[in-house]
Amino acid sequence: MKGMVIDDSPLGEIPARVNKIIVQGLNKTKDEFVKKKLANIFQAENVAEMLVLCQAAKIDLRRLDIFRSVQVNIDTAKNVDGDDKYNVVFDVKEKRWFGGGVHATFGGDNNATMVGSLQMPNTFGRAENVRLEYNKSLKGDHGGVFRFSKPLNGNPDVRFSSSVYKMNLEYPWSGFKETCRGLNMDFTFPSNLGDHCLRWEGVWRDLRALNRTTSFTVREQAGHSLKSSIKHQLTRDERDSPILPSQGSLFKMEQEFAGLGGNVEFFKHDMELQLNKKLILDTVVQLSLLGGIMKNPNPNTEIRINDRFFLGGPLTLRGFNAKGVGPHSEGNALGGDTYWAAGLHLYTPLPFRPGKGGFGDFFRTHFFINAGNVYNIQTDKSFLENIKGLSEEFRLAYGAGIVLMMGNVARLELNYVVPLRAQSGDSVNPGLQFGIGVTFM
Incomplete structure (x- = not known):
């Protein structure tokens, strides 16, 4: 902040009145949109408050992701009566009206995806964003997404977004492929509990056998389905790193209700908890817990394979192949x-x-033990019998290896795993196991 001269008094004791605010560099951005973000600076009564409000406004403008840079200058302006007033000057540089690029993402199934995108930031001058993406993964998934997002009332933490997409997906562990055409609308907002995302999604799915070896049980579910669902997700992430944290906790809870039209019905609840504690000599101990349950309100129909829970693989239950835990055919x-x-x-x-x-x-040695189970609730059995089956038929594995942290993008694991417990039909993977992704259990 340049041009400001003050005496030796504490900043909170120096009176300050903001005379005017000047914003330089606006081209596409609407004037009234920026005015709302800066109006509270006029409420400053002393220099300390003025500095705090200017810094907060600078951070708020940067978080809108429509400016390449935001600088603040404060100049004094003498009144007739000799009192000091201040002029605040915001010098901004807007992002280009059109941009794009190519980057890689890593999914939860040990799969890398290349994403090519074109976007128009600040589309209509109020921090809207229009984005077109094309995705292509190493295992053959591909498709396109057209997405629109907008902060509500200029608040970057409260946002509405909507997407139209078509995706061609393959699930080799289950022997089917699927074409999805869908529309969704999201409303995200923060609270004292964490970050919320409320989503409605309508998707038309076409499920087909992947090849001739696909089991008859999977082939029976081939065909079209129409799902209309509403989903709520609560996330509270207090970790110091999402990739390889050394301290902090993560809590995630998700509920989904499908049945608002279409021919797919279920209630689904999913939770995740992770605790990290740093010990002596840069050693970190981590505890991860996951669980979920779903139920079809119509007892005469079965939950479809593309909606069920799966477990297994180097990112979840190590010592087993991808989705290798649980019932198989x-x-x-x-x-x-x-x-x-x-x-x-x-x-x-x-x-x-x-x-x-x-x-x-960037490297860590890794020692672990993990356990889990995937189970189908038997309606002809009592609650206690189902709990007993879910708890007693668990899988268990332990191992050690090396972890490489790739910045804040992903992490690699190379582990030697020893499965101790498995059930008939499981796809076990003892020995060396390689994993790459963002989210690991």
Whole structure:
């Protein structure tokens, strides 16, 4: 902040009245939109308040993601009576009206996806964003998404967005492929409990056998389905890193109700909890807990395979192949309507700390034990019998390996895993197992 001269008095004791606010560099952005973001600066009564309000406004403008840079200058202007007033000047540089690029993302099934995008930031001058994406994954998934998003009342934390998409997806572990054409609308907002996302989605799905080896049980579910659902997600993430945290916790809870039209009906509830604690010598212990349950309100129809829970693979239950835990038919994973999983992890620096302060800080040794189960609730059994089956028929594995953190993009794991407990039909993967992704249990 340039041009401001003050005496030795504490800033909170120096009176301040903002004479005017000048915003330089606006082209596409609407004037009234920016005025709302800066109006409260006029409420400052002293220099300390003025500095705090100017800094808060600067951060708020940057979080709208429509400016390449935001700078604030404060100048004094003498009154006739000798009192000091201040002129606040915001110098902004807007982002280009059109942009694009290519980047990689990593999904929960050990799969990398290349994403090409074109976008128009600040489309109509009030921080809207129109984006067109095309996705292509290594395992063959591909499709396009047209997305529109807008902050409500200029608040970057409260946002409405809507997408129209078509995706062609393959599920080799279950022997089917699927074409999805859909529309969704999201409303995201914060609260004292965490960040909320309320979504409505309507999707037309066409499920087909992937190849000739697809089991008859999966083929029976082939065909078209129309799902209309409303979903609520609450996320409270207090970790110091989403990729390889050393402290903090994550709590995530999701509920979905399908049946607002269409021919798909279910209630679904899913939860995740992660706790991280830093110990001596840069050692971190982590506890992860996951669980979910779903129910079809119509007892005469079965929950479809593309809506069920799956478990297994290097990102969830290590020691098993992708979605390899739970009911199978001729090698195809069928999933279940309830599941649980737990993992206890110990992360330590590399032995003897090679590359400390440099590349060595991106590596960790990894010791773990994980367990879990995927289960179908039996309606002809009592509640206690179902709980007993869910808890007693669990899978268990332990192992050790090396973790590489790739910045804030993803992480790699190379582990040697020993499965201790498995059930008939499971797809077990003992020995070396490689994983790449963002979210690991």
